[in-house]
Amino acid sequence: MSEHTTRPIRALIAEDEPILAAALTHALRRLWPELEIVATCVNGVEALQQGLALLPDILFLDIKMPGKTGLEAAEEMAEQWPETRPFPHIVFVTAYDEYALSAFEHAAADYVLKPVNDARLGKTVERLRQRLNAGTVNTQAAPPADDNLARLLTQLQAMTPPAPRLQMIRAAVGNSVRMIPVADVVYFEALDKYINVVCHDGEALIRTSLKELLPQLDPQQFWQIHRGTIVNASAIATAVRDDMGKLSLTLRQHPAQLRVSPLYAHLFRQM
């Protein structure tokens, strides 16, 4: 127990504008002198690497960054975070209108606005201290941070304007265009600049991103289960947790096994 109280709290800052990063560091030193800032990253890719390497307790993530946005970095970090360590508390640092702030409120993920003022940052520091203390005494007191993140991502997705529903997928195969009814798709899998459309009777590539595809699908029928996977819910047979605690899906009439990101594990809790 004494190990918990003496171990310093460690934080990572990701901010692409050097002056803003320095200003946040200065403000945190003033308001929370014991906090140890273990890394200051200048883009989303570096934030992901450093986060996974240093495993800090708190992430201050700028949302608009080159490489990856703060949201993307957090999402990928949650998927690759070691199960044995608690996921860090995330504070998003955002310019005034980058994202609808109500989504952050609902998701209970903390956020601070740029320009950051000491009074507001002071409240954030207070909240973080409380959560960290609660976490050391009783892990059930606060919801796991990755649950908050999942909720935030769902909220933000829900805010993208609804696109017209896709009925048929047109996939170029050689010289011809294959027409695939959306209902026949077993799952979609992101591959670099393409999406692999997997059906019972074969696969086809379409040139788009899951981000663009998702709003065109019926959310009741198609579930995102991973950053790179959307599955047809009616094709899922079972959800299995392996020895390492990782969740994966088996499918009806298809041999593939699909990994489920911890972010979306809540979809497969028993009723």
Next chain:
Amino acid sequence: MHSALPATHKKKTRWYQMLYGVRYALVISIIFTIVITYGLDPGSDIKLNFIASMCIGSIIYLLFNGLRLTLLNEQRKHKLWYMIGLMLVVAPLGQVAGLKLFSWLTGVSVDSIASLLPTRIISTLTFTLIGGGGAVLFFANREKIARLEAAAAEEKARAESVARQAMQTQLQLLQAQIEPHMLFNTLANLQGLISFDTDKAQLLLEQLIQYLRATLSSSRADTTTLGQEFALMDAYLGLMAIRMGTRLSYTLQLPDSLRETKVPPMLLQPLVENAIQHGLEPKIEGGHITVEASTDGARLILTVRDDGLGLDHPGQTKGTQLGVSNIRERLQVMHGDAASLSLNAQPQGGVIASLILPLQSTTTSIPS
């Protein structure tokens, strides 16, 4: 009213339109000939009837329209009763004079009016009057239509000119808008610097003031000089370079000879903003921007070059295309096809935007 008429109408005298009416007078004379030959006086010589109709028709036409147009009022229109009254006077005169002309031309003797039976006089006159009346209605109607058409065309031209002027102003204001996002981020930087580097804070504040002042004056002016536009770009890029640190470097190349050249304001700004927002800010390593002015004969060429992410990466949003189409619309309104904007991928990566403007043309004024 008169002076408000479109230019093409001003040059013509009021009698000019008599020329146009001649073909209709001819048609009416032919109808008369046919009616007389096959209806009123069967068996008579069609050639003689035609000459007689032409004589009477021409004289009535000349008298009627000549008098009418001479007595024309300011509004260039007459009440219908006025025209009918005129016709009542002109028709008998035309009848008598026309027949005299006819017998003089053809040598065919025509019974003098006095020797005819009163019934015959009345029927002949009535016939001529009916024709004259028809012509009056026809011409009155045609003139009314022409007047309405001219008024509609004038109204349309005026509305178009107003709309064009409004669009021009709106586009210019749009492009002079200071993005709130940019302003807040700059203020955030300023706030940070004040607490730990006051010299740099001072520098940033100076750049911000210079940028705001230049943007405001550009949004109000019709024209500006290349020197001023480049000073604005210097302030903007200076701000961004402080914010982005080592990730942004830039070069401005303006030959001294072009410093005083007049250009429409706010054409360069959106291109430089695009290069930063979509090319360099989202690129991990950042990069370099070059803004350059040069001439090619009578053409002024302004280029904005960057080595950023390029045109086809997913960060190129609808906002970029809107900014570019706004510039194109402004160029079209100001210079027609003499000006253009092209965006191209650079072979070594990044984008080059080229603006071409006619060198002499310096104003944004709209032809009225």
